[in-house]
Amino acid sequence: MEQPAGGRRPRLVSSLALGQRAWEVTLEWERGLLSWRDPQPPRGNCFVPASEIIAVEETEIEKQCSSGKWQKMAKPHAFTVYYVKRAQKHRWQCNEVTFWCVDEQLCNQWIQALKELLELQKSRPKQLLVYINPYGGKQQGKRIYEQKVAPLFSLASISTDVVITEHANHAKDNLFEVNIYKYDGIVCVGGDGMFSEVMHGLIGRIQKDSGIDQNNPKAPLVQCNIRIGIIPAGSTDCVCYATVGVTDPVTSALHIIVGDSQPLDVSSIHHNNTFLKYSVSLLGYGFYGDILKDSEKKRWMGTIRYDFSGFKTFLSHHYYEGTVSFLPAKHTLGSPRDKKRCRTGCYICRQSKQQPEEQQKNYGLEHNGDDWKVIKGKFLAINAVNMSCACPRSPKGLSPAAHLADGSIDLILVRKCSRFNFLRYLVRHTNQDDQFDFTFVEVYRIKKFQFTSKHLEDSDSGVKDVGKKRFGQFCRDHPACCCNLSNSIWNCDGETLDSSAIEVRVHCQLMKLFARGIEENSNDEAIYNQSTVEQLL
Numbered sequence: 001m002e003q004p005a006g007g008r009r010p011r012l013v014s015s016l017a018l019g020q021r022a023w024e025v026t027l028e029w030e031r032g033l034l035s036w037r038d039p040q041p042p043r044g045n046c047f048v049p050a051s052e053i054i055a056v057e058e059t060e061i062e063k064q065c066s067s068g069k070w071q072k073m074a075k076p077h078a079f080t081v082y083y084v085k086r087a088q089k090h091r092w093q094c095n096e097v098t099f100w101c102v103d104e105q106l107c108n109q110w111i112q113a114l115k116e117l118l119e120l121q122k123s124r125p126k127q128l129l130v131y132i133n134p135y136g137g138k139q140q141g142k143r144i145y146e147q148k149v150a151p152l153f154s155l156a157s158i159s160t161d162v163v164i165t166e167h168a169n170h171a172k173d174n175l176f177e178v179n180i181y182k183y184d185g186i187v188c189v190g191g192d193g194m195f196s197e198v199m200h201g202l203i204g205r206i207q208k209d210s211g212i213d214q215n216n217p218k219a220p221l222v223q224c225n226i227r228i229g230i231i232p233a234g235s236t237d238c239v240c241y242a243t244v245g246v247t248d249p250v251t252s253a254l255h256i257i258v259g260d261s262q263p264l265d266v267s268s269i270h271h272n273n274t275f276l277k278y279s280v281s282l283l284g285y286g287f288y289g290d291i292l293k294d295s296e297k298k299r300w301m302g303t304i305r306y307d308f309s310g311f312k313t314f315l316s317h318h319y320y321e322g323t324v325s326f327l328p329a330k331h332t333l334g335s336p337r338d339k340k341r342c343r344t345g346c347y348i349c350r351q352s353k354q355q356p357e358e359q360q361k362n363y364g365l366e367h368n369g370d371d372w373k374v375i376k377g378k379f380l381a382i383n384a385v386n387m388s389c390a391c392p393r394s395p396k397g398l399s400p401a402a403h404l405a406d407g408s409i410d411l412i413l414v415r416k417c418s419r420f421n422f423l424r425y426l427v428r429h430t431n432q433d434d435q436f437d438f439t440f441v442e443v444y445r446i447k448k449f450q451f452t453s454k455h456l457e458d459s460d461s462g463v464k465d466v467g468k469k470r471f472g473q474f475c476r477d478h479p480a481c482c483c484n485l486s487n488s489i490w491n492c493d494g495e496t497l498d499s500s501a502i503e504v505r506v507h508c509q510l511m512k513l514f515a516r517g518i519e520e521n522s523n524d525e526a527i528y529n530q531s532t533v534e535q536l537l
């Protein structure tokens, strides 16, 4: 073993057996790195950063050897290191490597050192509160948790309190009752709707405990430092996909175990000084609202309900009239037409970190009315997204260059156009072409917006015309046209929101997820050269 240099913790270097060969195994405290090197050609080499070690365990290896070889020599002492391995397309797996030697003291020294290294990983959760929606997606939430996630949490010595929900809003209500402060994080097993429920419970609880009135649209909300982890078990799982890059329960569990932290912007939605909902992904009126409205009646169909309702809504081709007013995001660094995407450690999101404090300072200061833009029109879809909204159906999402934590919303207005053009627009969500490059599509990066449907404007301005009052029942002017005779609804992160007038404001980095954003090219890079060593074993 090497000697301490200048009082620093010494490197631990030993010759340990891996399989039937001796390897040089090194633990570098300074760099927090475990590596093992085959001293003989072809010299395989493997590195694992301490931040990606899941657990270390003493291992009994006698049983593994059927040839009885061990009996002829001293009893082997072994330990297994479990660590993150990157697989294809942002997927993470739990890999393991077992080292052994005949010196019991040396083996214990390694176990002790690795455990101490793990203790230094301060951002890792020790105690989690888990909510499982047994009816989300393909109704596999409980099985997914028990078979794929719970064993990993137990391996990583994370203790859990598990609640299997019995009805909608069970998790949300429960979060107002339990002592949330004894947990290092909340985990939800389900889809976007379940995540939304847990988020509402957590943000609502923090505001209540801080004396903040959520009904005040100008209130400076208090940031939530208790992270939420999402184990995807829903139908779309857009929040998970857009923050991790894949919807895979094991990958998400590993991001929770290593203690990742990804700040997230949250929009608050109000009407007449009444709080309606929060949104982190899609707030959509028209096309996505109508899909949701129809698909909610078809929950029995399972996950294909969205395809069915999507096709039906596309054919109905309804447009809606109204006024959108918005405050453009003046000082943000990016634009929705950027080619560069928000990825792990995103520069734009890091620069926006100052915004929460700025927002607090500017609390109460109204923006100059001239800054607001007003657009009246007929829209097939009004989509306000806080993140790309990438999902398995659309891997680049509704706004590919949107940022997770830049304190802005991308507002996408799709004006009335032909069915054929709308189809061209939709198809571009699934290929490399620019979905904003159409005359009938506009996209803005904004801070706040308001929407009022024409129906409400007409009734508010006291229009007495009986034909207009009965707008909801028939269209006298255009019997065969596609203008919808009723309002659409809002699709708020997969939950319905039935209001024809809303005001929306984004809160920069209001909450945090156990995630790190999508890693750049992680599928192709042999980052820690793990494949080399695996070929040799």
Ligand SMILES: Nc1ncnc2c1ncn2[C@@H]1O[C@H](COP(=O)(O)OP(=O)(O)OP(=O)(O)O)[C@@H](O)[C@H]1O
Pocket: 132, 133, 134, 135, 136, 137, 138, 164, 165, 166, 167, 168, 169, 170, 189, 190, 191, 192, 193, 194, 195, 197, 233, 234, 235, 236, 237, 238, 493, 494, 495
């Ligand atoms: N035990 C339960 N019984 C009925 N509904 C529940 C229960 N637990 C949670 N819910 C509600 O079910 C709704 C949908 O759940 P979830 O988001 O998990 O699945 P999904 O709708 O299939 O997926 P996605 O939102 O990704 O499309 C949520 O709004 C949640 O409030």
Ligand SMILES: CCCCCCCCCCCCC/C=C/[C@@H](O)[C@H](CO)NC(C)=O
Pocket: 191, 192, 193, 235, 236, 237, 238, 281, 282, 288, 291, 292, 306, 389, 391, 393, 394, 398, 426, 427, 429, 430, 491, 492, 493, 494, 495
């Ligand atoms: C003919 C080809 C059409 C392809 C259309 C692809 C566009 C799909 C984009 C889906 C984005 C979904 C954004 C996320 C919404 C969720 O909040 C919600 C609940 O899970 N899901 C849906 C479908 O509303």
Ligand SMILES: [Ca+2]
Pocket: 265, 385, 386, 387, 402, 403, 404, 405, 406, 407, 408, 409
């Ligand atoms: Ca954003």
